[in-house]
Amino acid sequence: MGDATATNGGTGPAVSSEALGRRYGKGEAAIDALADVTIAFPRGQFAAVMGPSGSGKSTLLHCLAGLDRPTSGAVTIDGTPLAGLSDRDLTVLRRSSIGFIFQSFNLLPMISARENVALPLRIAGEGGVDDRVDAVLADVGLSDRAGHRPAELSGGQQQRVAIARALVTEPTVIFADEPTGNLDSASGQEILDLLRRAVDERGRTVVMVTHDPRAASVADRVVLLSDGRVVMDRLGMDADQVYDAVRTLDPA
Amino acid sequence: MIRLILAGLRQRKLRAALTAIAILLGVAMVTGTLVLTSQITRAFDEIFQAANSGVDVRVSPRVDFESGGLRNVPTLPESMVQQVQGVDGVKKAVPELAALGSPVVNGEYVQSTGAPSFVFSLTPDPFRATQLASGSYPAKSGQVAVNEGLASSQGLSIGSRLGIATRTGVKQVTLTGTVTFANVSSIGGTTIVIATKEDVQRWFGLEGRVNSIAVQAQPGVSPQALARRISAALPRGVEVRTGQQDAADQAKQTTEAINTFLRPALLAFGVIALFVGAFIIFNTFSITVAQRLRELGLLRTIGASRRQVMASVVGEAFLIGLLAGVIGLFAGYGFAALLVWVFDVLLPGGIPVASAELSVGIALTALLVGVLVSVIAAVIPAVRASRVPPVAALREGAEIPRGRLSRFSPVFSGLIAAVGIVLIVLGLRSESAATQRLLVMAVGALLVFIAMGGLLRYLVPALARAIGWPLERLPGASGSLARQNATRNPARTAATAAALMIGIGLVAFVAVFAQGLKASVTGAIDTTLRGDLIISGKSFQAIPQASVAAVRATPGVSDVVAVLTDPARTDAGTRTTVFGLDPSAAARGLAFEWVDGSSDSLRDLTPREAVVEQSFADTVGATVGEEVRLRTGGGGTGVYRVAGIFRDRILFEDGVIVSQAGFARAFSARDPIFVLAAVDPGQDPVEVKDAVAKALTPFPVAEVRTNAEYRDEISSRVDSILYLLYVLLAMSVVISLFGIVNTLVLSITERTREIGMLRAIGLTRSQLRRMVRYESVITSGIGGVIGIIIGVALAWVFSLGLEDEGIVFRIPWLQLLIFLVVAVLAGVLAAVLPARRAAKLDPLDALHYE
Numbered sequence A: 001m002g003d004a005t006a007t008n009g010g011t012g013p014a015v016s017s018e019a020l021g022r023r024y025g026k027g028e029a030a031i032d033a034l035a036d037v038t039i040a041f042p043r044g045q046f047a048a049v050m051g052p053s054g055s056g057k058s059t060l061l062h063c064l065a066g067l068d069r070p071t072s073g074a075v076t077i078d079g080t081p082l083a084g085l086s087d088r089d090l091t092v093l094r095r096s097s098i099g100f101i102f103q104s105f106n107l108l109p110m111i112s113a114r115e116n117v118a119l120p121l122r123i124a125g126e127g128g129v130d131d132r133v134d135a136v137l138a139d140v141g142l143s144d145r146a147g148h149r150p151a152e153l154s155g156g157q158q159q160r161v162a163i164a165r166a167l168v169t170e171p172t173v174i175f176a177d178e179p180t181g182n183l184d185s186a187s188g189q190e191i192l193d194l195l196r197r198a199v200d201e202r203g204r205t206v207v208m209v210t211h212d213p214r215a216a217s218v219a220d221r222v223v224l225l226s227d228g229r230v231v232m233d234r235l236g237m238d239a240d241q242v243y244d245a246v247r248t249l250d251p252a
Numbered sequence B: 001m002i003r004l005i006l007a008g009l010r011q012r013k014l015r016a017a018l019t020a021i022a023i024l025l026g027v028a029m030v031t032g033t034l035v036l037t038s039q040i041t042r043a044f045d046e047i048f049q050a051a052n053s054g055v056d057v058r059v060s061p062r063v064d065f066e067s068g069g070l071r072n073v074p075t076l077p078e079s080m081v082q083q084v085q086g087v088d089g090v091k092k093a094v095p096e097l098a099a100l101g102s103p104v105v106n107g108e109y110v111q112s113t114g115a116p117s118f119v120f121s122l123t124p125d126p127f128r129a130t131q132l133a134s135g136s137y138p139a140k141s142g143q144v145a146v147n148e149g150l151a152s153s154q155g156l157s158i159g160s161r162l163g164i165a166t167r168t169g170v171k172q173v174t175l176t177g178t179v180t181f182a183n184v185s186s187i188g189g190t191t192i193v194i195a196t197k198e199d200v201q202r203w204f205g206l207e208g209r210v211n212s213i214a215v216q217a218q219p220g221v222s223p224q225a226l227a228r229r230i231s232a233a234l235p236r237g238v239e240v241r242t243g244q245q246d247a248a249d250q251a252k253q254t255t256e257a258i259n260t261f262l263r264p265a266l267l268a269f270g271v272i273a274l275f276v277g278a279f280i281i282f283n284t285f286s287i288t289v290a291q292r293l294r295e296l297g298l299l300r301t302i303g304a305s306r307r308q309v310m311a312s313v314v315g316e317a318f319l320i321g322l323l324a325g326v327i328g329l330f331a332g333y334g335f336a337a338l339l340v341w342v343f344d345v346l347l348p349g350g351i352p353v354a355s356a357e358l359s360v361g362i363a364l365t366a367l368l369v370g371v372l373v374s375v376i377a378a379v380i381p382a383v384r385a386s387r388v389p390p391v392a393a394l395r396e397g398a399e400i401p402r403g404r405l406s407r408f409s410p411v412f413s414g415l416i417a418a419v420g421i422v423l424i425v426l427g428l429r430s431e432s433a434a435t436q437r438l439l440v441m442a443v444g445a446l447l448v449f450i451a452m453g454g455l456l457r458y459l460v461p462a463l464a465r466a467i468g469w470p471l472e473r474l475p476g477a478s479g480s481l482a483r484q485n486a487t488r489n490p491a492r493t494a495a496t497a498a499a500l501m502i503g504i505g506l507v508a509f510v511a512v513f514a515q516g517l518k519a520s521v522t523g524a525i526d527t528t529l530r531g532d533l534i535i536s537g538k539s540f541q542a543i544p545q546a547s548v549a550a551v552r553a554t555p556g557v558s559d560v561v562a563v564l565t566d567p568a569r570t571d572a573g574t575r576t577t578v579f580g581l582d583p584s585a586a587a588r589g590l591a592f593e594w595v596d597g598s599s600d601s602l603r604d605l606t607p608r609e610a611v612v613e614q615s616f617a618d619t620v621g622a623t624v625g626e627e628v629r630l631r632t633g634g635g636g637t638g639v640y641r642v643a644g645i646f647r648d649r650i651l652f653e654d655g656v657i658v659s660q661a662g663f664a665r666a667f668s669a670r671d672p673i674f675v676l677a678a679v680d681p682g683q684d685p686v687e688v689k690d691a692v693a694k695a696l697t698p699f700p701v702a703e704v705r706t707n708a709e710y711r712d713e714i715s716s717r718v719d720s721i722l723y724l725l726y727v728l729l730a731m732s733v734v735i736s737l738f739g740i741v742n743t744l745v746l747s748i749t750e751r752t753r754e755i756g757m758l759r760a761i762g763l764t765r766s767q768l769r770r771m772v773r774y775e776s777v778i779t780s781g782i783g784g785v786i787g788i789i790i791g792v793a794l795a796w797v798f799s800l801g802l803e804d805e806g807i808v809f810r811i812p813w814l815q816l817l818i819f820l821v822v823a824v825l826a827g828v829l830a831a832v833l834p835a836r837r838a839a840k841l842d843p844l845d846a847l848h849y850e
C-alpha cells in the first residue's frame, strides 16, 4: 500500500477505475454486472451514481471500495492499486481511506451512538478517540443523543450516526449506497446536506448511489449506469435534468 | 408438519448435528455404563459357573455377612471331609483350599494392583475349574501349575523355578503346567497358582483345615436331595449348598456390588452429562425460536394453530433426540471400551470383562433417554414458539410476548436454589442409608445448578465486564465488541455458560472435597499415630502374622502394635469393625482424644473389655460400664464391657478396640491389617525403615513406610480416584464445549450483516476471529468462575455437614486455578470453528442481506 503522505491529500483522483469489469456466474448464464467501466472521482467531488435496478450501481461501489474483487480491470484508491493487495492490506486501506454509509444504517444495536461512531477508530487501535468522536457528533448535530442506543433513535438520526462513523476516520472517499432510501424527504435532505458539507468543508470525496433525482441534484456530478456501463457522466445537473435523463433510460 | 421439520433440519445440518452431539454423549455414557456393567457381571457369572461346573454340592463355613473377602476366610476341620464322604449318595468328597499369594519371579513380586492373586489347592476331576494348557498338574510338594496368562507374561515355561509369597514366607517351587479357564472370556489380571493340598495348608498355616468341601453325587442322586442329606449329617454352623446355588450366590455378591455401587455411580455421570446436554438443547431451541420469529409468524398467518407451532418445535426435538439415541447407542459401546481402558490404567487387570453384547433393553434405553431428554429440554422453547403472534411475520423486530409467570423467574430460581440447599442439608443430616442420602443430596445439587442457570443471566453483564476487562484493554476493538456481544443477550450467554458451569462446578467440588478428605486422613495419621513406621499389605491384603515377629526383631524398632480387624454387627444390626491389638503397646503408640476414660483405659484393657469410638457409642447408646454384644460373620458372639470412649473419625471410626486375647474370644482374623512400629529414640527412622524392609523380604506382600510416606500413599490413592472422577466429568465439559460452539455459530449467522458492516469499516479477518474467540472465552470464563464458586460452596456445605466425620474444608488453590485455565482454553477451542466460519463470511454477502 502507499505511504502515509500519499494516502491523504495526494493530488491524483481519490478513486478511479480502469476498464473495470465484474462478471457473475460462468458460461451461458454469466452476467456482466459491470463492463469496461473507466471512471475517476477527483478529490473534493460529490458524485451521484444512478441507473435502473440491476444496472450495477452497488457492484460498482463495492468494487471501487475494495469489497468486491473485479473480474477484469483495475481500481486505484488514493494512489494505491488494489490488485494484489492481501485481504489484510485491503482492510487496512479501507479503514484509513474509505468511509461507508448503508441504506439500512447498519449500526451495532448493543452500543451507544457514541460508541458506534468510535468503532472504526477503536478497530484501528487509534488514540485520542474521545475528542474526535465528540467533534464529529457535534458536526452531525447529535451531541445530545450520543449516549442513546440505535433503537432509541429515529431513522434519520441513525443515518446521521452512520455518517459520523464514516467521517470520523477522515477518509479520502465516502461511499454511500442509497443513504436516503429508507428515510422520509426531510430526514433525507438532512443527510444530503451533511454529505454536501463533508465535501465542501472537509474536502472529502463522496460517491453516492441513489434513485432519487432530487438527491442526485445535490451532487456535483451525475453518473448514469445501464447494464453495467456508464451511459452518461455530467457535471452540474439540476433535479429536472436528472429526472429527464433517467426517464429516457428507464422507460418503466 | 413433519415435512416442514425435516426440511428445516436438512437446512440446518450443522446445528442439528451439534445439537444432537449434546445429548448423544450423555446417551453414550448411559448405554456405555449398562453395556460395561453387564460385561462385568457376565464375566463373573462365567467365572463362578466354571468354578462350580463339576461340583454337585459344596460344604462351607457359615457366613452371616461378608468378613473381609479372602483376607480372612473361615475354615472347616479337614476331618469333615470323611464325614461328608460317609453320607449316603456321595460319590466323592474332596477338600478345597483357597488363599491369596502372589508369585515371585526372579525376585520380583508379581501382582497387578487391581486383581487378586489366588493360590488354590489341586482338586481331582471332575471338580476342577481349570483345563491344562500345557504340562501337567502338580504331583507332589514343591510343584505348581499357574494360569497361562501369568506364565506367558512372566516368561515362565515348564520346569521354571518361581517363588510363591505365602503366610510362612516365600516358597520356591517348580512349574509343571499351565492352565486356562474353560468358557471364561477374561479373568483380568488375576493370577492363579495351583499347588497340592498339603502345600497350601502348610504355606498358609491351615494344617488340618479346609476352606470348603466339594462333593460329587452318585448317579441318580439329585444335588438338592444330597445337600439336604449332608446338611442333616453335619453340625450347625456349616453351609451346605448345591454347586449351582453356590455359583449363583457367589455371582450375586459381585453382581450386587456392581449393581448397587458401580452402575449407579457411573450412571450418575451419564445423568450429569445428559443434564448438561439438556441445557444446550434448551438454549439452542430458544435461540432458533427467536431467530425464526418471522417464519413461525408466517405459519400462524397461514392458519397453523398454536398447538401445531408447538408440535413443530417438539417434533424437531424428537427427531434430534432419536438421532442422538441411535448414534449414542453405538457410541456407548465405545464409551464402555474407554471405561475398560481407564479402569485398566487405574487398576491394572482388576476387572474381568466379557465381550460386549447388544441387548434390546439397552437399545430401547438409549432411544428413550435420547428422545426424552431432548423433548423435555425443548418444551419451554416450544411453548414460547407457540406464543409467537401472526403479526411477527409482518413486522421487523417483533418479540414473543412474555409469559405471565416470567417476571417471577428470579424469585422462582431463588426458591429452587433454596429447596436444593435444604435437600443437601437434609441429606447430610439424615440418618438413613448412604445411597438414599447421596440421592437426596445429588437432587439438591442438581436443583442448585438449575437455579444458578436461571439466575446467571442477571450476573452475565457484570461477569462479562470483569472477565472481559483484560481483553478490552488489548489494542483493537475485538475485546469490547466481544464483551458487548456476550452481554447483548444475557439469557443466551447464561445458558451457554451454565452448561460449562455444571461440569467445572462438579470438578471443583470433587477437587475441594478430596483435598479436605486428604487433609483429614493425613491429619489423623499425624495426630493419632505416635510411631514412625507403618507396615501394611499390598492391595489391601493382610500381613502374615509371622512378619510381626520379624519387625519386632529388627534392631532400632522399639515398639510394635499389630492390628487385627474383623467386621461385626450388634444384635440390632449396627455395623462396626473390631480391632484387636496389644493394649499396652497401643496405649503408647496411639494418641486418641478421650471422651470418657483415658489412655489408661486402653492400656489396662482386659480380654472382656473394649474401648469404643464415639460415633459407635452414640449409635448404639453405649456408655462406660455397659456391655456391648457383637456378632461375628461366622455366627459367634463376643460380649465386652465398655471401658472407655475415644474419638477418632478416620482410622478407627465407628470401631471397637479390644485386646488380642479379647479378639480371639470371638473373632477369627489371624493376620494383622496393619502394623505400627516406633523407632528407638536417636535412631534415624529412614534407616530403621530400610532395616525393617530387609527383615520383611520373606513376606513381599508387606510394605513398610514412614508415616510421611504413608500419608503420601493415601493422598495418591485419593488422587487416583479423583482422576477417574475427572475423566468422567470431562465428558460433561466436552459436551458444554459443543454448546458454546452451537451458540456461537447461531449468533454469527444471526449477526451476518453486522459482521459484514464491521468488515466494511475496517475490521480485519484476524480481528474478527479474535472477536469471536474473546466472546467464547468470556462465556467459558463465566461458566468456569461461577462453576468453581458453586463447586467450592457445595464442598463447603458438604464439609460442614460431614464435620462430625472429621472431614475438613481445604481449598486446593492451584487446582482451581488450573480449572479456570482449562475453562478459558475450552473457550478458545470452542471458538475455532465458529471463528473460521465468521472469517469466511464475505462482507459483500453480508451487505446483500439488505
Ligand SMILES: Nc1ncnc2c1ncn2[C@@H]1O[C@H](COP(=O)(O)OP(=O)(O)OP(=O)(O)O)[C@@H](O)[C@H]1O
Binding pocket: A024, A025, A031, A032, A033, A051, A052, A053, A054, A055, A056, A057, A058, A059, A060
Ligand atoms: N452475488 C451475485 N451473484 C450473481 N449475480 C449478482 C450478484 N450480485 C449482483 N448480481 C447481479 O449483478 C447485477 C447488478 O447488481 P447490482 O446489485 O449492482 O445492481 P444495482 O444497480 O445496485 O440495483 P438496485 O438499484 O436494485 O440496488 C444484477 O443483474 C444482479 O442480479
Ligand SMILES: [Mg+2]
Binding pocket: A057, A058, A059
Ligand atoms: Mg444496489
